[in-house]
Amino acid sequence: MPPTETPILLLKTRSSPHDGYDDFFTGNGYRPSFIPVLEHRFNAHNLADVRDLFASGAFNHDQGQDQNNGKACSKVRDTKRKYGGMIFTSQRAVEGFANMIEEKGLPYASSTPLILYTVGPATARTLTTLRDKHLPSATIYGADAGNGENLAHMILQHYNSIYSGFEEEYSKPALLFLVGDQRRDIIPRTLMGSALPSKDRIIVEEMVVYETGEMESFEGDFRDSISGYADANEIWVVVFSPSGCEGMLRVLKLGPFVQGEEAGQKRKAFIATIGPTTRDHLRNKFSFEPDVCAEKPSPEGVAEGIRRFRESRAKA
The missing domain is CATH 3.40.50.10090 (Rossmann fold)
Known part of the structure; x- marks a missing residue:
């Protein structure tokens, strides 16, 4: 013992x-x-940009999806919806996102389905607290992934199953990846890999929301x-x-x-x-x-x- x-x-x-x-x-x-x-400094400008994306409708529901289950049912999507979900692999990224919401609020249609991908249980727990308060229609996926490579393959399977009716990567909403200035590229490299069939590729856009330096x-x-x-x-x-x-x-x-x-x-x-x-x-x-x-x-x-x-x- x-x-x-x-x-x-x-x-x-x-x-x-x-x-x-x-x-x-x-x-x-x-x-x-x-x-x-490590000393983490949040990038207030980029976090404000994330809020502006919500305000502009970039996460609003796709007109080409079934309102009941989020399953894609058309090959043509509403171009207003730029992102279908977000990726978090860092506790700091979640904290920066949460701080922005608590301070500024989140202009968002709460009935809109949103996927929050996460790499581990600790990040998932923090996201759950945030989701329950501000994003009640969001779903959290990937808490048991363990690492970025596993999460990337889980996203390929999960996200493509939702948008199975779309034949090109550019016809389905991208994923917004909130990152630090020091990160590996395994997730975007896997999701947008040239070896994948074009229908399976998922566009990932990174947004640096914090910077890191040793104390x-x-x-x-x-x-x-x-x-x-x-x-x-x-x-x-x-x-x-x-x-x-x-x-x-x-x-x-x-x-x-x-x-x-x-x-x-x-x-x-x-x-x-x-x-x-x-x-x-x-x-x-x-x-x-x-x-x-x-x-x-x-x-x-x-x-x-x-x-x-x-x-x-x-x-x-």
Whole structure:
């Protein structure tokens, strides 16, 4: 059994209005702490443009769709409807969108069907709160996708099943993808891939709604947090992105920063990554193998990885 309230340091900004990692770990024998690594600055101009798209009718119902079930029933669509849905793969993008709505309101026909695609359960939970208050006719899809590549293939199947009557990608509404300035292109590349039949391609338009930079104070903040757990028998550090990895390893004196007299000492700080991208960054740049790589980017995925690691150590 894990010790009561094992410290778990989450290298991320605590999400608002609630954080799934905080909720989960607090109730499952851990004491979570958040150490922000990245500083996010919302792009107010582009978020205002998103609101203007709603005001202009860009998300209004397509005249060529069945009003009852959203199924496309005509090859000719109302050109007023530019987008049939939105894609969110970042908690920050959801927060920027939510902040804009709370501050400015959302001019939108609430009866219009709208699809909100999301990549994981944490983002889906925040979107659900937003949907219930402001977008009651919207549906959320993709909470179990796990990563952008899986979500892209799920969108291809799901969105094309809705617009099965359209033979060209330009005849069905595009999807609006709210992103940060640092992102992978797997989703637009997959949905608009030239290898796809033209009828299956889905136009994706990206809108940068936040910018990201590493916080200058991170390394000092992390060192202060670690020093507060000097008496703990076991500490877990969960890394959510390549940013901050170097500072984290330097503070813990791991990987290339391990000192000779400490190389053989028993470690009490263990590292879990939220997924393979961060794991591979630690491997390739620092020759460091994290103790856990979550199979799913979720609190449950991290906890399951830790459980397996503990079982493996107990048997060794």
